[in-house]
Amino acid sequence: MIRFEDVTKRYADGTVAVDDLSLEVPRGGITVLVGPSGCGKTTSLRMINRMVEPTSGRILLEGEDISQRPAAQLRRHIGYVIQHAGLFPHRTVLANVMTVPRLLGWDRGKARAAAIEAIEKVGLTQDQAKRYPAQLSGGQQQRVGVARALAGDPTVVLMDEPFSAVDPIVRGDLQAEVRRLQQDLGITIVMVTHDIDEALTLGDKIAVMGYGGHLAQFASPAELLAEPADDFVADFVGKDRGYRALSFAAPDVAVRPERTVRVGENVAAGSGWVLVADDEGMPQGWVDVAGWGGPVPAEKVRRFGTVAEAGASARTLLDAALSSPSGRGVVVEDGHLVGTVTADQVLAAMRREGHVATPPGSPEEAP
């Protein structure tokens, strides 16, 4: 739906920011432009709303050449979120979010209603809507930035490094929020980031751009990790891309049923690690029944590390197994215990399904 056709941006001093870019951003979903600084990713993004004009080539939005539309008018229909939010300090949050609806010529009442809806969508309160940007935290300001981009009901939203100025915890929240908003509203998001982890977490499609503004690879996160097009992409995707790829494999692991006991229940000595659950059957932790037997004391129960939902990715399943003191990862579904898996089981399932190659001479190499 957004199509770059042989787009080049060359500045007057001869620097090439974007080199013959051809790319089709699919409708719906999140497309991420990622690359080192100076690779032309921001320039490419800003050409979509004509903040930068290409030197040659053209960009089509829904089949229509964007250079044919007045720039200001085009931009009012495309959401725009930038790194430092860029809120107007003299306007309240509400008035900030009303900006695009007002530019679109909506009357005050309609603009206000749209702004309030957008503010609620991003998880801010009516009370916060009355404040001024300086009274909000960085993360809240960025939420306002997102609300402001959504208030005019755009089908396309551009985000330029939207979360790089906020701290990691807030960043995680905002990423989840953007993912949720994209799904709820069915919008197309084009996002620029220099952070490959953010690209892999959020992107449905990722365009890796290299030095000199050329497109190195355009693929899904799983493809990118499994088959990087060249050394540059392989390098950029990173050293632990084997681990990262685990996020995109969901092997069919046979979950083993796990016996549970309650606090105070009798256990036989030498039972090893036993899973403790509450009255509703929810797992509470592990208890090591080695040199003792009898009723389970509450203070001996250890937390079980991470928990995987049934059908989770290999990464989540492995993490549950590796972080469990018993070596058995707890798998739950809708708040109920399904059973446990071991790291060996996860790896075996991955070998079986071809996610992991079987080295010659290993015991799993079936004749």
Next chain:
Amino acid sequence: MIGQTFQWLLDPANWTGQGGILAQSLAHLRYSFLALLAAAAVAVPIGLWVGHTGRLRWLAVNLTGAFRAIPSLGVLFIAVLLLLPRLRGEWAYEAPALIVLVLLAIPPILSGTYAGVQATDPAARDAARGMGMTGAQVLRQVEVPGALPLIMSGLRSAMLQIIGTATIAAIVGLGGLGRFLIDGQASRDYAMMAGGSIAVAALALLVDQVLALVQRAAVSPGLRHASAG
């Protein structure tokens, strides 16, 4: 001396009547506001343009400095010499006096305005353009409201200088609080001179306070928060 000055200031006879402190204050204010308006009419649009486009900034900076160095009295005499044969009646004297005051007021207003516009957060400006504001909309909706604190302080400092300097209108025979200084000197009435000076200072402070109230009403509370914390 101090006693005599107070005596002069407290004598009701000096306050009322045609040449009294009240009447001269009004005359003084009239020149001052006329000069401020004329200076703002010139300096604010130029400042907005320079700040918005970033063009000719060097000219604005140098001009501002050069204007500040102009000797007021010199300009007054040149203006009188040039304009006297060309204008009739009161205007022949008022115009030169106003020219001096306007020239004096332009630098602080101009530099306040362009500095204010230029200080707009680049991210806010980028967001404004990216959301589809035209250049004029960016100026009106983002840059001017953000620049208001600096524009207002430019106007206030210009006004202080105007009120202080408007005393020179008396040199060419016009009214205003400068009369007390010139006439006091002529008749060696030092209490009158000192009293007149105090009246000028008091008027300047009073007007500044009024403008401070205007500033408070005009500037968004969002910007106050920003400067406070």
